[in-house]
Amino acid sequence: MPKSLILSISLIMLSTLSHSLNFPIDSRVPGGIAVINLETAEKVQAEFQGKKIWQIKDKDDNYWAIIGIPLSQKPGYVNFLVNGKEKKFLIENKAYKEQYLTVKRKHSNPPADQIKRIQKESRLSKKAFTRFSEINQDAAFNAFLLPSHGPISSPFGLKRFFNEQPRRPHSGIDIAAPRGADIIAPADGEIILTGNFFFNGNSIFIDHGQGLITMYCHMDTLEVEQGKMVKAGELIGKIGSTGRATGPHLHWTVSLNNTRIEPLLFLAPDSL
Ligand SMILES: [Zn+2]
Structure with missing residues (x-):
């Protein structure tokens, strides 16, 4: 076989490999995820900071732990529990971008008559993010599809300051797209919560199982109802404001073990 042909075949094989993911991307920083080989053929009791953690079986029937790391986590060694025994992994530092905005005061705090509504919505969101279901329990990991196409107008982890006051860092990514453009489910799952929220507007939460939950906000219309099972690529709503x-x-927010993390770690490298 000519050398050039061998080279092109191996290049094709290499590019196929790099476009498929067996796991989300390992990124041990605040707001990232740790992908850790548990070196066991049996599912274990695994916990991180008091929360159950996702486990994926590889092709050799070996289990891996996928742990969401909070944005507020200090770099350094942290513990997680495997069948009651402490294990450690190292979290590196990551400097997220900062953004300073000047806003009118009346827009930075919600009106008093909306407080009850906001509290109720916060309880519903918390309930959704803390779910740990058996959906897709033994499924292999499939890289997420991008839920909508457009430039990322605001990255995950952005540190925002309104009138010099620090706000919570950005807990997801913003994808800019025209009103009415399609939003699809990035992976199989169950629609566990839908509604019109004070801050987030028309929103959908999808449970992908094992503590992996995704949220979609500011939608113009919702195209699915609560309780429906969806497949990767299925239309769930339309872009709005x-x-x-x-x-x-x-x-778009991705949450694992009730921890908001970088959504890009779940996408195949060629999807942006
Ligand atoms: Zn956003």
């Missing part, structure tokens, strides 16, 4: 949004975009 409902709730507190300055223009049409999708706010």
Whole structure:
């Protein structure tokens, strides 16, 4: 076989490999995830900071732990528990971008008559993010599809300051797209919560199982109902600017073990 042909075949094989993911991308930083080989053929009792953690079986029937790391986590060694025994992994530092905005005071705090509604929505969101279901329990990991196409107008982890006051860092990514553009499910799952939220507008939560939950906000219309099972690629809604949004975009959050993490770690490298 000519050398050039061998080279092109191996290049094709290499590119196929790099486009498929067996796991989300290991990134041991605040807001990232740790992908750790548990070196066992049996599912274990695994916990991180008091929360159950996701386990994926590889092709050799070996289990791996996938742990969401909070943005507020200090770098250094942290413990997780495997069948009651402490194990450690190292979290590196990551400097996220900062953004300073000047806003009118009346927009930075919600009106008093909306407080009860906001509290109720916060309880519903918390309940959704803390679920740990058996959905897709023994399924192999499939890289997420990008839920909507457009430039990322605001990255995950962005540190925002309104009138010099620090706000919570950005807990997802914003994808800018025209009003009415499609939003699809990035992976199989169950629609566990839908509604019109004060801050987030028309929103959907999908449970992908094992503590992996995704959220879609500011939608123009919702195209699925609570309780429905969806497949990767299925239409769930349309881009809009409902709730507190300055223009049409999708706010997309990925949460694992009730920890908001970088959504890009779940995408195949060629999907952006
Ligand atoms: Zn956002």
